Amino acid sequence: MANCPNCGSKHIQIKKETDVNWGRAIAGYALFGVVGAAVGAVTGEDRNANACLDCGTSWKAQDLYKLLGLIQDCTGVKLNLAKQSHRSFMNNFVSEIGSYLEEIPEIEKRADQLIINAEAEVKRRGNTVVDDNWWIGCLFFIVMIIVVLQIAFQIAIATSSLLNALDISENYLTFTTTAFEEMKVKCKDTQIIR
16 A cells, blocks of 8 residues: 555655644545544654655555455455545545444444443432333434434435446546557558558
8 A cells, every 4th residue: 555545646645743733634624535634643652654755745554554455345446546536436435434434333332321221210210110210211222223224225225326427437447448449550551551
């Protein structure tokens, strides 16, 4: 993974950052949207970052590695950042899926808090049978399952459309490359005849 996620260049340098750098948050936002900005702003102890000598973009290798792993887990596609179509795919994935991924921890926190509250209520009542409002907890649990399934469905739809776009762009590139090669052969043939 020796390519810049922004321009695909192999001219990468590791730089040591000595101070909190809000530029990383801005670069994270430019590359990966809100998720990248949040990761760029709150990452702490590891101050080493990669920097592209061609476009000036900086990023943390471990964050990019995690993102590429997530994309591969969700889509089955292993991205090569040297290809423009793969960098576009990564940016589209983050912009379309990022908001759904942000919702999952919030939902988990709310569910954990409900479990804590329910356990406290059971302790308060002395492990007796819960009163007539037991159905509220069940209803919330069912709603949470539906929300998580909707998020998974939206991720599947977005992933499918991104995969289709990637296939179309690679097929177009293959087609245009083949057509170009055929034109070169025809041009050579016509020059030989003259």
